[in-house]
Amino acid sequence: MLRTLSLLAMLATLPASAHDFWVQPESFRAAPEATLPLTLQVGHGPYRQRSPLAVRRIVRFQDMAPDGAVTDLRPDLHPGGATEDGAVRLTTPGTHVLVLETDDKAQSHLPALRFNDYLVVEGLTPALELRRAAGRMDADGAENYSRRAKALVRVGDFGDGALATRPQGLTLEIVPEVDPYAQPQPADLPVRVYYEGRSLAGALVKLTDLAHDAEPVETHRTDAEGRARFPMPASGDWLLNVVWTKPQPPTAETDFETVFSSLSFGFPRR
Numbered sequence: 001m002l003r004t005l006s007l008l009a010m011l012a013t014l015p016a017s018a019h020d021f022w023v024q025p026e027s028f029r030a031a032p033e034a035t036l037p038l039t040l041q042v043g044h045g046p047y048r049q050r051s052p053l054a055v056r057r058i059v060r061f062q063d064m065a066p067d068g069a070v071t072d073l074r075p076d077l078h079p080g081g082a083t084e085d086g087a088v089r090l091t092t093p094g095t096h097v098l099v100l101e102t103d104d105k106a107q108s109h110l111p112a113l114r115f116n117d118y119l120v121v122e123g124l125t126p127a128l129e130l131r132r133a134a135g136r137m138d139a140d141g142a143e144n145y146s147r148r149a150k151a152l153v154r155v156g157d158f159g160d161g162a163l164a165t166r167p168q169g170l171t172l173e174i175v176p177e178v179d180p181y182a183q184p185q186p187a188d189l190p191v192r193v194y195y196e197g198r199s200l201a202g203a204l205v206k207l208t209d210l211a212h213d214a215e216p217v218e219t220h221r222t223d224a225e226g227r228a229r230f231p232m233p234a235s236g237d238w239l240l241n242v243v244w245t246k247p248q249p250p251t252a253e254t255d256f257e258t259v260f261s262s263l264s265f266g267f268p269r270r
Contacts, residue, residue: 019043021260023262032092034090038086058101110140171196174261208238
């Protein structure tokens with residue numbers, strides 16, 4: 001327990017690459033045609049803030065509508081605004097999936113101890129084993145990293161929610177196997193994690209209450225089929241996140257190519 005707390009405290013001082021990132025609508029429920037402000041958030045606990053992500057690094061921001069329509073939302077973004085980073089207007093009733101993807105140009109460079117601890121806290125066991133096998137546990141660590149974020153927004157009181165349970169083609173993606181907004185509300189939230197189009201086993205998935213986000217409420221590693229199961233939250237705003245990495249070619253500037261992925265959703269507070 002003390003070891004875990006120590007690692008979390010150390011991780012809190014890492015750069016933004018090691019923090020959660022997500023799309024935060026003003027509300028996860030909207031009326032059809034209503035304008036919905038949103039922000040891009042990064043960090044947790046006292047280190048949570050509006051993300052300084054530059055708009056030029058966002059290569060995809062789309063609304064995947066329940067009827068199959070796809071809308072490019074990048075023109076609706078203006079990061080760094082006084083109170084919001086953009087606003088969207090969603091029309092079709094049902095569960096919409098907002099999908100954001102960045103390039104992989106950002107880099108993180110950390111001293112050996114901090115890099116190893118970061119790999120432990122994020123559950124990146126294969127990368128840790130690679131460093132150990134190569135005799136590089138005392139070497140500084142470097143990675144290129146990118147972001148993948150989805151937000152589930154319910155528009156109106158009726159409409160299809162099946163889209164929420166389908167992959168959206170992201171490199172690393174958390175896919176709920178039930179629509180969290182279904183009525184009656186499911187008792188559990190089963191999810192499946194995909195990496196490069198395949199089910200990902202052994203990934204550490206974290207569920208965080210965004211009203212009390214200093215640490216996750218619950219964590220699970222995915223099974224052989226990439227699945228994990230959480231209790232379904234009843235109210236408030238929530239975040240699921242996962243991280244995965246793979247080694248870079250020997251000629252690359254960094255050691256690993258890492259992807260941070262999140263799924264945000266929420267319910268009216270009771």
